[in-house]
Amino acid sequence: MRAMHIGESGVRIGDRVERPGLMRLLRGRGKYIGDMALPRMLHLAFLRSPHAYARIVRIDKSRAEALDYVHAVFTGNELREHCLPLLGTAENRVGYKAAPQYPMATDTVFWQGQPVVAVVAESRAAAEDALEFLDIEWDVLTPVVSGREALEDGAQVIHAELNGNLAYEHKIKAGDPAKAFAESDCVIEHDFRFYRQTGLTLEPRGLIADYDPGGETLTVYHSHQSPFQMQDVFARHMRLPENSVRVIAPDVGGGFGVKINTYAEEVAVAVVSRLLKRPVKFCADRLESFSSDMHSRDHEILAKIAVSKDGRIQAVGVDDISAIGAYGVHLRFNIAESMMLITNMGAPYEFSNYEARGRSVYVNKNIIGMFRGVGIPLSCATCDVLVDLAAERIGMDPVAIRKLNYRKASSMPCVTPGGSKLSNMNLEACLDRLVERMNYKALRAEQAALRKKGIYRGIGISTYIEPVAYGPLYYGPTGASISSADGCTLRLDPSGAVRCVTSITDQGQGTLAALAQIVADELRISMSAIDMISGDSAVSNYGGGAWASRGAMCGGEAALKAARALKKNILNMAAVITQSKAEDLELREEGVVNKQTGLRVTTLADIGRIGHFRQDTLPPDFDVQLSVTKSHVVNNLAYYTASGVQASYLEVDTETGCIKLLGHWTVADSGRAINPLLVEEQLRGGIVQGIGSVLYEECIYDENGNLNNATMADYLAPMASEMPDIDVEILDTPETTTDLGAKGVGESGLIGAIGAVWVATTDALKPFGAFVNAQPFTPERVLDAIAAAKN
Amino acid sequence: MADELSIALTVNGERIERDVKARQSLADFLREELALTGTHLGCEHGVCGACSVVIDGDVVRSCLTLAAQVNGKTVETIEGLSDRGALKKLQAAFLRYNAAQCGFCTPGMLVIAHDMISRGEAGDRDEIRDYISGNFCRCTGYQAIVNAIESVAKEEKAGVA
Numbered sequence: 018m019r020a021m022h023i024g025e026s027g028v029r030i031g032d033r034v035e036r037p038g039l040m041r042l043l044r045g046r047g048k049y050i051g052d053m054a055l056p057r058m059l060h061l062a063f064l065r066s067p068h069a070y071a072r073i074v075r076i077d078k079s080r081a082e083a084l085d086y087v088h089a090v091f092t093g094n095e096l097r098e099h100c101l102p103l104l105g106t107a108e109n110r111v112g113y114k115a116a117p118q119y120p121m122a123t124d125t126v127f128w129q130g131q132p133v134v135a136v137v138a139e140s141r142a143a144a145e146d147a148l149e150f151l152d153i154e155w156d157v158l159t160p161v162v163s164g165r166e167a168l169e170d171g172a173q174v175i176h177a178e179l180n181g182n183l184a185y186e187h188k189i190k191a192g193d194p195a196k197a198f199a200e201s202d203c204v205i206e207h208d209f210r211f212y213r214q215t216g217l218t219l220e221p222r223g224l225i226a227d228y229d230p231g232g233e234t235l236t237v238y239h240s241h242q243s244p245f246q247m248q249d250v251f252a253r254h255m256r257l258p259e260n261s262v263r264v265i266a267p268d269v270g271g272g273f274g275v276k277i278n279t280y281a282e283e284v285a286v287a288v289v290s291r292l293l294k295r296p297v298k299f300c301a302d303r304l305e306s307f308s309s310d311m312h313s314r315d316h317e318i319l320a321k322i323a324v325s326k327d328g329r330i331q332a333v334g335v336d337d338i339s340a341i342g343a344y345g346v347h348l349r350f351n352i353a354e355s356m357m358l359i360t361n362m363g364a365p366y367e368f369s370n371y372e373a374r375g376r377s378v379y380v381n382k383n384i385i386g387m388f389r390g391v392g393i394p395l396s397c398a399t400c401d402v403l404v405d406l407a408a409e410r411i412g413m414d415p416v417a418i419r420k421l422n423y424r425k426a427s428s429m430p431c432v433t434p435g436g437s438k439l440s441n442m443n444l445e446a447c448l449d450r451l452v453e454r455m456n457y458k459a460l461r462a463e464q465a466a467l468r469k470k471g472i473y474r475g476i477g478i479s480t481y482i483e484p485v486a487y488g489p490l491y492y493g494p495t496g497a498s499i500s501s502a503d504g505c506t507l508r509l510d511p512s513g514a515v516r517c518v519t520s521i522t523d524q525g526q527g528t529l530a531a532l533a534q535i536v537a538d539e540l541r542i543s544m545s546a547i548d549m550i551s552g553d554s555a556v557s558n559y560g561g562g563a564w565a566s567r568g569a570m571c572g573g574e575a576a577l578k579a580a581r582a583l584k585k586n587i588l589n590m591a592a593v594i595t596q597s598k599a600e601d602l603e604l605r606e607e608g609v610v611n612k613q614t615g616l617r618v619t620t621l622a623d624i625g626r627i628g629h630f631r632q633d634t635l636p637p638d639f640d641v642q643l644s645v646t647k648s649h650v651v652n653n654l655a656y657y658t659a660s661g662v663q664a665s666y667l668e669v670d671t672e673t674g675c676i677k678l679l680g681h682w683t684v685a686d687s688g689r690a691i692n693p694l695l696v697e698e699q700l701r702g703g704i705v706q707g708i709g710s711v712l713y714e715e716c717i718y719d720e721n722g723n724l725n726n727a728t729m730a731d732y733l734a735p736m737a738s739e740m741p742d743i744d745v746e747i748l749d750t751p752e753t754t755t756d757l758g759a760k761g762v763g764e765s766g767l768i769g770a771i772g773a774v775w776v777a778t779t780d781a782l783k784p785f786g787a788f789v790n791a792q793p794f795t796p797e798r799v800l801d802a803i804a805a806a807k808n
Numbered sequence: 809m810a811d812e813l814s815i816a817l818t819v820n821g822e823r824i825e826r827d828v829k830a831r832q833s834l835a836d837f838l839r840e841e842l843a844l845t846g847t848h849l850g851c852e853h854g855v856c857g858a859c860s861v862v863i864d865g866d867v868v869r870s871c872l873t874l875a876a877q878v879n880g881k882t883v884e885t886i887e888g889l890s891d892r893g894a895l896k897k898l899q900a901a902f903l904r905y906n907a908a909q910c911g912f913c914t915p916g917m918l919v920i921a922h923d924m925i926s927r928g929e930a931g932d933r934d935e936i937r938d939y940i941s942g943n944f945c946r947c948t949g950y951q952a953i954v955n956a957i958e959s960v961a962k963e964e965k966a967g968v969a
Binding site: 045 | 952
């Protein structure tokens with residue numbers, strides 16, 4: 018289908034339109050943090066701990082300080098007095114324990130990669146050179162690297178003041194799970210291991226902190242998803258008035274949650290700028306990204322399901338250990354990984370007996386933070402694997418068992434036993450479409466025929482829900498200063514062009530393009546007449562930025578409200594100018610037309626010119642308002658529910674253990690799609706990340722807490738040659754409680770893909786009775802599983 | 809600090825003469841000395857392909873090339889290729905298929921795609937996927953990129969025939 022050009026008029030919501038602003042990036046003229054330089058700017062490099070757990074006995078920085086190209090050297094203790102520590106607790110989570118985290122290590126290091134000393138020099142290369150002249154004496158301690166071992170009696174307590182390594186334990190119980198499991202016809206139980214991975218944004222983290230001693234203001238240029246969050250962090254933790262701190266996100270080279278986290282070392286950069294009264298730049302290199310970008314996953318899960326002979330799910334149980342690394346995460350709580358997992362376990366399915374326990378545990382590894390999906394992909398995968406194995410046990414088709422147990426569209430809204438609040442979802446419709454698109458029956462026949470020839474293929478179906486656009490109910494009660502509202506200002510310029518300032522940020526999703534499309538649709542102008550401005554904490558509405566897949570929904574609803582308000586003001590002014598009634602006029606093709614005659618009565622350029630320069634020609638009491646601001650917050654529900662199904666078709670080479678992907682399908686119900694061109698590749702990108710999670714990606718730590726594969730040569734990520742074409746259908750069910758009808762789509766692709774590939778691999782190995790229970794499915798793990806089944 | 813060397817080269821059609829540190833990579837030279845920041849550094853060890861540039865007609869990783877090595881050579885970056893119109897069809901196709909998201913890998917993707925098209929090596933989708941398999945994209949599912957390149961390759965073939 019042809020995509021419309023941005024200059025075409027008549028663009029409507031739902032059209033496939035080329036993304037405005039993209040040509041700048043295609044011409045190599047993006048402006049990322051690494052491309053920026055300020056006058057008198059210095060460069061900072063960190064010496065990072067080579068040990069997972071050690072006491073710092075002595076730091077001798079005299080040799081480094083003596084170098085003529087070094088400007089300054091700071092230890093953790095020297096920065097400590099200039100700021101407040103980060104603290105990963107939540108007011109409403111009683112018992113959640115976290116240790117304060119200063120910008121750099123003070124007396125002890127807790128993970129390999131934690132910054133210990135900061136060197137500031139005229140160039141990054143010079144600062145790195147100087148790191149070799151730092152002399153540090155360590156008292157190396159025995160690290161705790163496994164979540165399970167960290168919970169054992171007598172385990173080394175890594176933060177002594179917390180009296181244990183357990184950060185938080187969350188339990189859920191509904192119905193009578195013990196009875197249901199005891200009386201069930203069929204119980205399937207497995208342990209699952211999801212190893213650590215990293216978000217791997219292609220642009221590493223980075224910032225330039227520019228403290229101006231003249232005005233005593235701090236401006237931070239930051240590769241981050243939420244400038245508002247960071248404005249709050251820098252102000253609060255450096256004890257600066259909030260209105261003297263401004264955070265600006267330039268072009269950001271990928272986020273995925275990695276760049277929504279708050280990093281203590283980024284506060285260090287701002288503190289150093291303040292101390293030196295000069296701009297200071299820090300951009301992580303790839304090695305630093307691997308060891309300090311917050312990681313994700315690292316779960317050990319024991320999960321079970323009880324199913325009756327006729328295929329009804331009777332009960333679900335899950336016990337999760339989530340090894341969250343060395344610290345809690347400030348504002349964004351890494352206990353969310355486990356809480357999301359156990360809250361959403363089995364959410365697509367109807368059952369009443371549920372028992373869950375999630376324990377988040379500190380270990381001497383890099384901190385776990387937000388990453389696309391936050392725990393939900395794991396609950397989705399484990400549950401769908403169990404459903405699939407239960408279907409096999411009772412002799413039922415995997416499609417049939419899902420359809421039988423899905424929560425029905427008619428039962429919406431509902432609260433699941435896990436506490437997930439679902440609304441407006443129709444999984445049966447999604448599955449029907451998926452089965453048709455993938456030609457399920459033919460694939461099953463092909464699978465059966467090939468098995469006879471010793472070729473082992475698997476078909477995996479997964480069902481996901483994605484809570485999107487969280488309202489204030491999530492972060493509000495935690496005490497975190499995180500806004501769940503977003504806003505939009507529209508300004509009609511004298512030429513009739515429109516400037517749109519939004520608090521939503523865009524790390525490549527194309528959200529700004531979607532907002533422009535909403536405004537274009539409402540004002541009936543071409544998208545090339547709209548200029549999008551975002552990413553500046555001082556300029557737009559205060560807002561959330563990019564998290565929880567909320568950009569199109571929250572920012573879009575605000576843009577729609579603003580466009581409607583501006584339209585009203587334009588029509589009122591047009592009515593005065595043309596001496597007609599506003600209700601007889603409407604906007605069309607960059608102008609104002611009479612509804613009855615269809616004739617143009619004035620243009621937006623005339624409105625702009627008169628409204629800005631010739632107010633004297635209007636009645637003196639006419640109130641010219643050509644800038645309007647509106648905001649939106651989700652307050653009728655906790656969040657909206659995006660949902661859908663995915664399928665994977667793959668072949669396991671039982672000689673080599675390699676898995677070849679043959680096909681992938683998704684039917685996604687993400688609400689009203691503003692621009693399907695953006696939605697489709699957003700889904701595909703998420704799916705490819707999910708495939709990477711299951712098949713390739715792992716941060717490999719040894720028993721001493723050393724990260725052994727911190728390069729892109731050693732950390733395998735999906736490349737074009739291994740990925741299949743991915744079939745996407747968007748089920749365009751509008752959210753009924755908003756005017757725009759959008760939900761969200763940012764995390765759906767990944768959430769569903771992990772389950773689909775898990776189930777497909779499990780399916781392929783059924784003839785062997787083998788089960789690969791640890792992600793990623795390396796050839797070695799696949800062969801081990803087959804060998805274990807044979808023995 | 810390291811010794812300096814004098815180099816003379818052509819970058820995007822412009823004659824450049826500079827003294828460079830022996831250890832300076834071509835990527836850092838382009839970005840820091842010439843302010844050609846369209847060449848991106850994703851991994852700095854030759855894996856991700858974001859820093860790809862054209863040296864005497866061949867696609868090269870500028871993070872693994874020293875500035876001193878390009879003495880006497882001709883270098884083209886994304887800015888040069890774009891400004892002289894060499895990427896016009898590919899850029900239009902990338903727009904049409906939404907084949908870029910954050911844009912960080914995109915200069916490298918366009919450089920390798922242009923190389924493939926120019927050499928007439930963009931065959932079927934599998935061949936395109938193989939050719940760009942040294943360029944990492946974290947945002948898209950690669951499919952839109954493959955679609956865009958495929959469409960230009962078909963256009964070129966139709967034009968030749």
